[in-house]
Amino acid sequence: xxxxxxxxxxxxxxxxxxxxxxxxxxxxxxxxxxxxxxxxxxxxxxxxxxxxxxxxxxxxxxxxxxxxxxxxxxxxxxxxxxxxxxxxxxxxxxxxxxxxxxxxxxxxxxxxxxxxxxxxxxxxxxxxxxxxxxxxxxxxxxxxxxxxxxxxxxxxxxxxxxxxxxxxxxxxxxxxxxxxxxxxxxxxxxxxxxxxxxxxxxxxxxxxxxxxxxxxxxxxxxxxxxxxxxxxxxxxxxxxxxxxxxxxxxxxxxxxxxxxxxxxxxxxxxxxxxxxxxxxxxxxxxxxxxxxxxxxxxxxxxxxxxxxxxxxxxxxxxxxxxxxxxxxxxxxxxxxxxxxxxxxxxxxxxxxxxxxxxxxxxxxxxxxxxxxxxxxxxxxxxxxxxxxxxxxxxxxxxxxxxxxxxxxxxxxxxxxxxxxxxxxxxxxxxxxxxxxxxxxxxxxxxxxxxxxxxxxxxxxxxxxxxxxxxxxxxxxxxxxxxxxxxxxxxxxxxxxxxxxxxxxxxxxxxxxxxxxxxxxxxxxxxxxxxxxxxxxxxxxxxxxxxxxxxxxxxxxxxxxxxxxxxxxxxxxxxxxxxxxx
Amino acid sequence: xxxxxxxxxxxxxxxxxxxxxxxxxxxxxxxxxxxxxxxxxxxxxxxxxxxxxxxxxxxxxxxxxxxxxxxxxxxxxxxxxxxxxxx
Numbered sequence: 003x004x005x006x007x008x009x010x011x012x013x014x015x016x017x018x019x020x021x022x023x024x025x026x027x028x029x030x031x032x033x034x035x036x037x038x039x040x041x042x043x044x045x046x047x048x049x050x051x052x053x054x055x056x057x058x059x060x061x062x063x064x065x066x067x068x069x070x071x072x073x074x075x076x077x078x079x080x081x082x083x084x085x086x087x088x089x090x091x092x093x094x095x096x097x098x099x100x101x102x103x104x105x106x107x108x109x110x111x112x113x114x115x116x117x118x119x120x121x122x123x124x125x126x127x128x129x130x131x132x133x134x135x136x137x138x139x140x141x142x143x144x145x146x147x148x149x150x151x152x153x154x155x156x157x158x159x160x161x162x163x164x165x166x167x168x169x170x171x172x173x174x175x176x177x178x179x180x181x182x183x184x185x186x187x188x189x190x191x192x193x194x195x196x197x198x199x200x201x202x203x204x205x206x207x208x209x210x211x212x213x214x215x216x217x218x219x220x221x222x223x224x225x226x227x228x229x230x231x232x233x234x235x236x237x238x239x240x241x242x243x244x245x246x247x248x249x250x251x252x253x254x255x256x257x258x259x260x261x262x263x264x265x266x267x268x269x270x271x272x273x274x275x276x277x278x279x280x281x282x283x284x285x286x287x288x289x290x291x292x293x294x295x296x297x298x299x300x301x302x303x304x305x306x307x308x309x310x311x312x313x314x315x316x317x318x319x320x321x322x323x324x325x326x327x328x329x330x331x332x333x334x335x336x337x338x339x340x341x342x343x344x345x346x347x348x349x350x351x352x353x354x355x356x357x358x359x360x361x362x363x364x365x366x367x368x369x370x371x372x373x374x375x376x377x378x379x380x381x382x383x384x385x386x387x388x389x390x391x392x393x394x395x396x397x398x399x400x401x402x403x404x405x406x407x408x409x410x411x412x413x414x415x416x417x418x419x420x421x422x423x424x425x426x427x428x429x430x431x432x433x434x435x436x437x438x439x440x441x442x443x444x445x446x447x448x449x450x451x452x453x454x455x456x457x458x459x460x461x462x463x464x465x466x467x468x469x470x471x472x473x474x475x476x477x478x479x480x481x482x483x484x485x486x487x488x489x490x491x492x493x494x495x496x497x498x499x500x501x502x503x504x505x506x507x508x509x510x511x512x513x514x515x516x517x518x519x520x521x522x523x524x525x526x527x528x529x530x531x532x533x534x535x536x537x538x539x540x541x542x543x544x545x546x547x548x549x550x551x552x553x554x555x556x557x558x559x560x561x562x563x564x565x566x567x568x569x570x571x572x573x574x575x576x577x578x579x580x581x582x583x
Numbered sequence: 584x585x586x587x588x589x590x591x592x593x594x595x596x597x598x599x600x601x602x603x604x605x606x607x608x609x610x611x612x613x614x615x616x617x618x619x620x621x622x623x624x625x626x627x628x629x630x631x632x633x634x635x636x637x638x639x640x641x642x643x644x645x646x647x648x649x650x651x652x653x654x655x656x657x658x659x660x661x662x663x664x665x666x667x668x669x670x
Contacts, residue, residue: 114644122650252628270621307659317648328640576587
């Protein structure tokens with residue numbers, strides 16, 4: 003009853019919420035003018051936004067299994083799109099991507115392409131069919147389509163390997179952002195982030211995570227756009243950075259020529275050669291279409307039709323951030339080339355000094371002439387987004403807003419990943435394999451306990467600053483693509499795919515990918531054809547497809563029941579194939 | 584479901600599959616083929632954007648967004664044409 007009211011009033015509720023948030027930012031701006039110290043502004047931003055997420059998380063608590071796992075399948079397409087967008091865009095996308103584009107120039111656009119184009123595959127190949135099937139988790143689908151627990155177990159292992167490193171990195175990011183803006187010790191800040199994550203997800207599962215992710219999207223997109231829109235207005239006179247950075251690119255190219263920078267911003271294939279550029283795009287796209295925390299978001303829409311259109315909304319909301327990131331990079335580079343490089347080192351702009359003090363910008367006068375050269379300046383990727391408010395001459399309140407946005411991005415992704423892991427453990431391992439007789443109450447208790455255990459373990463790991471784990475995040479896409487993509491796609495699109503084919507295909511693809519990753523990183527194995535290990539999926543994916551195909555043809559065709567089952571997931575009509583309570 | 588006759592389901596799937604290949608072809612062109620010609624495209628400059636750079640930073644992304652909405656509408660129309668849409 004109340005829920006029906008909530009769903010039909012979503013526009014009004016989130017409208018008020020957005021208005022309230024803007025009023026809150028303006029209030030803090032006034033407080034800042036009245037002399038309230040920056041530190042207090044930072045505290046208010048971090049704690050009030052976390053408090054709002056926690057309130058939503060608590061209001062959305064539930065005692066129903068289908069509410070906990072798939073938000074009751076009642077999330078309208080547009081809102082599921084927003085939730086998916088914040089589920090998808092991590093702390094690193096928000097804080098680090100513009101910086102990577104600043105450093106890599108054209109080659110960095112492989113990330114922009116790779117992290118958007120995969121949604122076409124999600125929409126066309128997978129989301130509507132998985133929605134029609136009616137599973138709670140991705141391993142659930144694999145188990146039913148490919149004859150039981152072996153496929154389920156392999157699915158869980160792949161899911162765990164790619165999601166756990168990823169969630170550790172997200173909790174690490176919340177710790178970094180919280181410690182920077184609150185002045186807390188890093189280890190303490192990690193646990194502040196952990197509390198924020200648990201309050202959002204523990205009581206209400208998918209339902210609570212959905213509605214907090216919508217709230218987090220609104221904050222993160224406002225926070226991302228304001229500084230660069232302002233900077234664009236300041237530099238070019240027009241507040242549309244995504245169009246105006248064209249002119250800036252032209253100026254950058256001209257300046258690069260005059261001061262003799264050989265690696266031009268717009269020059270393709272300087273950091274990555276062509277093979278690596280396209281391999282990276284492919285792995286990121288197929289990985290996007292295989293990551294369980296993304297696929298499971300489309301289990302929550304009311305219908306198959308909504309699942310399809312919801313992928314469109316997701317990508318539109320993601321697009322708003324990703325097509326802005328290159329403009330951040332261009333404006334920042336222009337600023338550096340005109341107001342930083344070539345200046346007396348003793349009189350650099352304030353932001354260079356401020357970020358230099360925390361070690362994120364380093365200036366070394368190599369030729370001892372007292373003037374900063376291009377090669378003498380090193381900038382950490384996080385600085386571009388974090389320093390833009392200062393570059394644009396905006397008040398501190400905007401820096402606080404950016405911190406709140408980065409926190410929202412990291413928290414929302416952590417929530418989604420944590421839920422994907424804990425749900426696989428509670429639904430697939432506990433309920434489907436250990437205790438199929440468990441009643442609803444018991445299942446939800448187990449689900450929550452596992453969620454807390456996984457969260458605490460990930461937070462503990464993050465607090466040790468494990469450099470290996472953090473650099474492995476980029477592997478998640480290749481691992482997911484090699485381990486899951488062929489089995490999922492062929493499961494829907496090729497009836498002849500058999501259980502041994504799929505299981506061996508998953509093991510082979512995942513195995514080859516993992517072998518290449520570990521071999522090249524830890525055992526000095528030479529790269530195959532010079533492919534960097536971030537694109538290990540270039541080998542794993544074809545191996546998985548070929549093994550699935552060959553083994554399927556060598557083994558007896560699936561049963562008539564299985565063929566009928568595949569037919570049923572191919573037509574939208576007739577409700578979910580798998581009825582679950 | 585049992586209420587969809589097999590020949591109707593087969594015709595529906597044939598049309599669905601051809602839409603899938605159309606979409607994947609466009610996806611492949613926008614993801615890879617266009618960027619293969621980046622050096623050539625960069626010789627054309629519009630509003631300051633070298634076109635090759637623009638396609639990777641913005642153009643292909645717009646194609647992806649429009650493609651998904653177009654696909655969703657086309658697939659709905661196919662479902663309705665064969666009477667297999669949801670009620």
